[in-house]
Amino acid sequence: MLQVATIRENKIKIIEQLAVRNFTDAENIINQVIEKDTSRRTTQTQLDDALSESNKLSKEIGKLFQAGEVQKANLIKEKTSQLKELTKTLTEELSVFENEVTDLLYQIPNIPNELVPAGNSEEDNETIFEGGTIPKLHNGALPHWELAKKYDIIDFELGNKITGAGFPVYKGKGAKLQRALIAYFLDKNSDAGYQEVQVPHLINEASGIGTGQLPDKEGQMYHIGIDNLYLIPTAEVPVTNLYRNVLLKESDFPILHTAYTPCFRREAGSYGAHVRGLNRLHQFDKVEIVRIEHPDKSYNSLNGMVNHVKKIIVELGLPYRILRLCGGDLGFTSALTYDFEVFSTAQNRWLEISSISNFESFQANRLKLRFKNKDGKSELAHTLNGSSLALPRVLATLLENFQTKNGIKIPDVLVKYTGFDIID
RNA sequence: GGAGAAAUGGCAGAGUGGUCGAAUGCACUGGUCUUGAAAACCAGCGAGGGUCACACCUCCGGGGGUUCGAAUCCCUCUUUCUCCGCCA
Numbered sequence: 241m242l243q244v245a246t247i248r249e250n251k252i253k254i255i256e257q258l259a260v261r262n263f264t265d266a267e268n269i270i271n272q273v274i275e276k277d278t279s280r281r282t283t284q285t286q287l288d289d290a291l292s293e294s295n296k297l298s299k300e301i302g303k304l305f306q307a308g309e310v311q312k313a314n315l316i317k318e319k320t321s322q323l324k325e326l327t328k329t330l331t332e333e334l335s336v337f338e339n340e341v342t343d344l345l346y347q348i349p350n351i352p353n354e355l356v357p358a359g360n361s362e363e364d365n366e367t368i369f370e371g372g373t374i375p376k377l378h379n380g381a382l383p384h385w386e387l388a389k390k391y392d393i394i395d396f397e398l399g400n401k402i403t404g405a406g407f408p409v410y411k412g413k414g415a416k417l418q419r420a421l422i423a424y425f426l427d428k429n430s431d432a433g434y435q436e437v438q439v440p441h442l443i444n445e446a447s448g449i450g451t452g453q454l455p456d457k458e459g460q461m462y463h464i465g466i467d468n469l470y471l472i473p474t475a476e477v478p479v480t481n482l483y484r485n486v487l488l489k490e491s492d493f494p495i496l497h498t499a500y501t502p503c504f505r506r507e508a509g510s511y512g513a514h515v516r517g518l519n520r521l522h523q524f525d526k527v528e529i530v531r532i533e534h535p536d537k538s539y540n541s542l543n544g545m546v547n548h549v550k551k552i553i554v555e556l557g558l559p560y561r562i563l564r565l566c567g568g569d570l571g572f573t574s575a576l577t578y579d580f581e582v583f584s585t586a587q588n589r590w591l592e593i594s595s596i597s598n599f600e601s602f603q604a605n606r607l608k609l610r611f612k613n614k615d616g617k618s619e620l621a622h623t624l625n626g627s628s629l630a631l632p633r634v635l636a637t638l639l640e641n642f643q644t645k646n647g648i649k650i651p652d653v654l655v656k657y658t659g660f661d662i663i664d
Numbered sequence: 665g666g667a668g669a670a671a672u673g674g675c676a677g678a679g680u681g682g683u684c685g686a687a688u689g690c691a692c693u694g695g696u697c698u699u700g701a702a703a704a705c706c707a708g709c710g711a712g713g714g715u716c717a718c719a720c721c722u723c724c725g726g727g728g729g730u731u732c733g734a735a736u737c738c739c740u741c742u743u744u745c746u747c748c749g750c751c752a
Binding site: 281284285287288289291292294295297298299300301302303305306313314316317318319320321323324487608618 | 681682683710711712713714719720721722732733
């Protein structure tokens, strides 16, 4: 969430920038924030004064008791009782104002970076780079869900029995290929300086709030009621939350992590033909990269992350494009996002396999993730993350694009991980 | 799951109702000394709100309570440790 101080100081500019994401209610909400925060501060000052007075009197009472002047002490006690009533009222008022301000802040999305193009939907995303070549497939080339059946490497029906739709079972070379991809991605990330971490797959409420999944997107996560925990929708949540309530030194930057985790998403209301096969699942694997950065360096790092992911996709030999998300498609917490899409030849469509974002201080503010700057003041750090990569659609595209009449060829870089070079 | 103990500043560790935001040591930062380093000595050294800056307020695991006054007493939650049980 945004900081009230930032909102106060840049009100006009923020309203303008939020218009890029079609957030039309911005002016109204921002005015309310400022108004409520002013009340909050006034109340805070009144409360502080009352407490100050009360503290003074209490100390006096202490001294009087020690001096044995009980009567005088009792006289002052009456005064403090009145003050106590006052502080109680003010404390309640203060907490109401604080909650009102927080609730308002929760409704305001991150301020889009200047590079974010205006737009309403994914149609308006800006393609900034295309690479690789789309292969010519032989006659009778199949979509990946047919290939999965033909070579018996992914079973979509079997998962129905265990859990339900959207929980596929990977088998034999399918399972091995997926494991190979995970290992390959992790190695690439480690080589680029990202420290590997293994994190919990269940998160508590505070973690969900820290990275912005709660309270806004509660319905997207699986919730375990008995323990009030959520299954992670992405490794971003546990990994970024490693730094919740942390005060860093400037020399700690940059912080780079990579993690492999399964991801669980309810995907409520998104069934249909376009989500066949591996295109959209309730459980899928992903390798994530996360960075904690100095504010001056975060956009540089964002570009570095994009280049890093690009290299991996190029090595795999997939046709791809990089999109800069428009205001309408930009996530609530992000200031600038680049999506990678690969071309799934048999389906004749682009599939998103990575999304790389700079959240600036939006998450850091909720996380209370700060660092001591050169002036010795605490300042919010910047957080970034990206997929490198989401497995199912990479798998789908590999299967489709590298199919031949004799089987599915494994990209050279993966062979040392799979131990085989063809699925037949 | 049962029984007991504990949670204090970056770390260790005092503090059991009244000038305690908190002794002391280590670590860290600056300085003196030194050719340089170490050692020694001097000084500084938690966070948030608030202020032009002070003042002032809040925070001793989280929440609630008792009291004029709570790190200190009570309730509750969480976590950690020890013992027992169970177990990959």
